[in-house]
Amino acid sequence: LYYIGQKDKGLAEWQRSTELKHDFSVSWRNVGFAYGQFGDFEKSMAAYDKAIDVNPEDALLFTESDKIYESANAELDVRLKRLERNLKTVMKHDDAVMRLLSLYNVAGKYDKAIRIMDERHFHLWEGGGQIHDIYVDSHMLKGLSLLSKKDYQKAIIEFDLANQYPENLEVAPSHRGCYEVKAYYLTGVAYEGLNDKEKAEAFYEKAASAKYPGGLSDLAYYRVKALDKLGKSDDAKSALQEMEKYLEQTRRQTLDSYAKFGEATQNIRQSQIAYYEGLIHLLKHDKAAAKASFVKALEVYPGNIWAKQMSSITER
Numbered sequence: 001l002y003y004i005g006q007k008d009k010g011l012a013e014w015q016r017s018t019e020l021k022h023d024f025s026v027s028w029r030n031v032g033f034a035y036g037q038f039g040d041f042e043k044s045m046a047a048y049d050k051a052i053d054v055n056p057e058d059a060l061l062f063t064e065s066d067k068i069y070e071s072a073n074a075e076l077d078v079r080l081k082r083l084e085r086n087l088k089t090v091m092k093h094d095d096a097v098m099r100l101l102s103l104y105n106v107a108g109k110y111d112k113a114i115r116i117m118d119e120r121h122f123h124l125w126e127g128g129g130q131i132h133d134i135y136v137d138s139h140m141l142k143g144l145s146l147l148s149k150k151d152y153q154k155a156i157i158e159f160d161l162a163n164q165y166p167e168n169l170e171v172a173p174s175h176r177g178c179y180e181v182k183a184y185y186l187t188g189v190a191y192e193g194l195n196d197k198e199k200a201e202a203f204y205e206k207a208a209s210a211k212y213p214g215g216l217s218d219l220a221y222y223r224v225k226a227l228d229k230l231g232k233s234d235d236a237k238s239a240l241q242e243m244e245k246y247l248e249q250t251r252r253q254t255l256d257s258y259a260k261f262g263e264a265t266q267n268i269r270q271s272q273i274a275y276y277e278g279l280i281h282l283l284k285h286d287k288a289a290a291k292a293s294f295v296k297a298l299e300v301y302p303g304n305i306w307a308k309q310m311s312s313i314t315e316r
Helices: 007-020 025-038 041-054 059-071 076-085 094-106 110-119 130-148 152-162 180-193 197-209 219-229 233-261 266-283 287-300 305-314
Strands: none
Touching: 007 025, 025 041, 025 059, 041 059, 059 076, 059 094, 076 094, 094 110, 094 130, 094 305, 110 130, 130 152, 130 180, 130 305, 152 180, 180 197, 180 219, 197 219, 219 233, 219 266, 233 266, 266 287, 266 305, 287 305
């Protein structure tokens, strides 16, 4: 019934199933899934929690339920404790482990995330390339932490690691580029801190010319920063204008998409838009507006790691 479009009737049958057999986790999971699709996250979380009570050995339940908790903007500490309390089950499946690693990054526990990624062999399922994004975040954020402490040499090591593709992650470099522009720019900043102007300029050059995929990421921001460092103000201005055009285009497309289809993860998308907007404000040297955008990004989605990072920078 659910999959031929009669979703209310399908949900009613699953609810009836939980009444007939109270300890059948699949029925509770399906009720949680349906409520999640309807956007009723409170009921969805309650049903998933019941499914886990019945069957705490199923890692898939933790993967799916954490996505619901995320959509409901549940406290990060609550989400992290849920997974850590059931660590043995979580570690059974890569998808659940990646949920845990992402939360460690948001919580600033980079070393915990890195330790797991160093020791575990991940298997590249469909869409499984996300593990490399998490790996990059861990090393990049740790590098930035070291950079803020003026431990430049160790920061350089972390930024170099962020550019690597360890075999145990089973992810290969993309021909479209990845995070090189960001890692190269930050390496340049670290060498500048060491007063090695020659190496700093070399890495700014690499950042300015590196390929990177599109999307609402901060990679375009770091390219503009690199161009500025090289004194290529016209190129930097042009790149900033392209960022502004892309932002407006994305806003229109996002509004159209929500109006037509709705989207369970719209809080994450809106957060990324606000984050991108904040980066543009920073490039225009409007720190107050940038801070407001980063705060907005975190209000709609507290798990936006880089909005959190950049928000803290605007306070310095």
